[in-house]
Amino acid sequence: MALFITFEGIEGSGKSTQIALLRTALQNMGHAVIQTREPGGCAIADQIRSILLHPENTALEPTAELLLYAAARAQHVTEIIRPALDSGKLVLCDRYTDATVAYQGDGRGLDPHLIAQLNKVASQATTPDLTILIDLQVETGLGRALSREIEQQDSSEGRFEREEMAFHQRVRDGYLALAKADPKRFSIVDGGLSIAQLAVEIQKEALKLLEQKKVSA
Numbered sequence: 550m551a552l553f554i555t556f557e558g559i560e561g562s563g564k565s566t567q568i569a570l571l572r573t574a575l576q577n578m579g580h581a582v583i584q585t586r587e588p589g590g591c592a593i594a595d596q597i598r599s600i601l602l603h604p605e606n607t608a609l610e611p612t613a614e615l616l617l618y619a620a621a622r623a624q625h626v627t628e629i630i631r632p633a634l635d636s637g638k639l640v641l642c643d644r645y646t647d648a649t650v651a652y653q654g655d656g657r658g659l660d661p662h663l664i665a666q667l668n669k670v671a672s673q674a675t676t677p678d679l680t681i682l683i684d685l686q687v688e689t690g691l692g693r694a695l696s697r698e699i700e701q702q703d704s705s706e707g708r709f710e711r712e713e714m715a716f717h718q719r720v721r722d723g724y725l726a727l728a729k730a731d732p733k734r735f736s737i738v739d740g741g742l743s744i745a746q747l748a749v750e751i752q753k754e755a756l757k758l759l760e761q762k763k764v765s766a
């Protein structure tokens with residue numbers, strides 16, 4: 550049976566590491582798993598990603614930014630997410646519609662009703678069964694994200710990391726408000742835990758969902 554799990558959190562929350570660990574754990578149990586990410590996840594959406602995240606694109610207007618996220622999502626859902634779910638796969642996605650609510654809504658202050666409408670259209674009303682929110686203090690997350698950039702000597706995707714601290718605080722608060730409003734779908738985990746401890750917590754949440762939905766490998 551198809552299942553859709555998304556990962557959310559501020560910059561440097563450890564999503565990418567954790568999503569890969571969960572994918573391996575589920576694959577080792579014999580599940581057919583697709584790991585993907587937003588913005589991006591397929592060739593056309595990846596091209597949109599490079600516009601969205603390029604540090605030189607400081608003139609990108611907030612509404613244009615919102616529409617580009619929606620465009621990337623529409624392509625990604627059609628090309629990757631829907632076909633994978635329709636063929637009974639388990640889909641793990643690094644960021645999804647909640648990121649638009651937190652970043653473009655709480656972060657940029659764009660109209661939440663417009664965001665909800667665009668999210669619905671772009672996602673074809675495809676909602677995650679579980680959203681893992683890796684919560685972390687903004688100072689810690691940004692510190693990690695910047696040292697990763699320096700370590701990898703890659704600043705091609707740093708546009709959001711250059712936003713002021715208050716922006717990231719609004720994003721974190723926005724995520725926490727989303728989780729509070731929908732506790733059935735969200736599971737909040739502590740991004741301050743070690744990688745191994747956090748992986749155990751996330752696996753527990755995923756296995757709970759598999760059991761609830763009676764999904765076996």
Ligand code: TMP
Nearest residue numbers: 587588618644645648649652653709710
């Ligand atoms: P990543 O660094 O987790 O790959 O995410 C890329 C950036 O895109 C991150 O700073 C958050 C931002 N983002 C939005 O602002 N809105 C969205 O809808 C999505 C999916 C990501």
